[in-house]
Amino acid sequence: MEGIMIINGSPRAPKSNSKKYAELFAKYCTVPSEYFAITNKNHLELCRKMENYTHILFVFPLYVDGLPVTLMNFLKTLEEQSPKTKLQVSVLVNCGFIEPEQNNVAVKILQCFCKKQGYPFGSVLRIGSGEAILNTPLKIFAIWKIKQLATSVAKGKNRNLKTTMPLPKKIFIRASTNYWENYGKRNGITPAQMATMGIEEGSV
């Protein structure tokens, strides 16, 4: 059976932007797909389910310029519990910075895993401004590229795509500051409190 296993490697999978990106991918993909989130307990189950699919799409956020530990831990299990037939692996990675190129090293890390473990590599979509883009009218740029990724993965192509908010960086920074100030406001935290230089000061 042809099918895509979408695996969310975000540590906050149920509330993650990665989940929203995965949903958009599934919506626009012409090949059947199924969504899974990595948890501490389901590594073996996910490895076993791989026998039922032809492709994997890893969806994850950039953490400290690389793969989040949630995904790294899963890859270590997958190394030990590899499916008999190696699936084609594609990637949808997002970072909060405006430059989608800041995701490049994370993609290389995943490509390195694939090369070492014998998984054919498929397509990549690198999203910049990924924390907020889906909450703005500029989401059309993300959706457009996700459609292209979905088509590429369905056809087994090797495309290297990227997208971000088409804004000058200074305007992006202003918009990002507003975004985070509103985030803090919802928690009763002022911009000045958020901008504290103190580390481990005050009460939790």
Add this chain to the structure above:
Amino acid sequence: MNLILSDRRIELPINNRSTEFIDLSGLQISNCIGCFGCWTKTPGKCVIRDDAVKVYPKIAESCKILYITKVKYGNYDTIMKTMLERSLPIQQAFIRLLNGETHHIQRAVAPKQATVIGYGNISNEEQEIFKQLVARNASNMCFEDYRVIFSHEDTLEQTVINEVTSWKE
């Protein structure tokens, strides 16, 4: 202060009060859950109150720092990577331009002379990726200057001793 952050126990001849060695493998540090609490609820403090909260203030404070980590697929292996992810409270949510790129504003983080020793059976490709990763980290982790050194596991201790000895000089 000088800080040595290691993902394994290493016997080091340190009798220098200004240098602290932390063996992360002996600490209880759980994964960052990406809740943004340290930016938007309790700024500067992680809401998970495990051993990581004792470590990231020291990372922030250190002027000279040595990371000792196994390298996996060109990434930090998970012990070190978990600690790096849990160091998010030392940055603000807010973004600035740094060398023409967007990066988070740092809180009270001392500029650092950093050395990263990556160990294990590391292929040339993994070495190249890891060097690129550390170069990216330099912008996000306040490295004023940095070096990356690779070592096999069986020569790691001597590699670390050589590095720390050069600090004394």
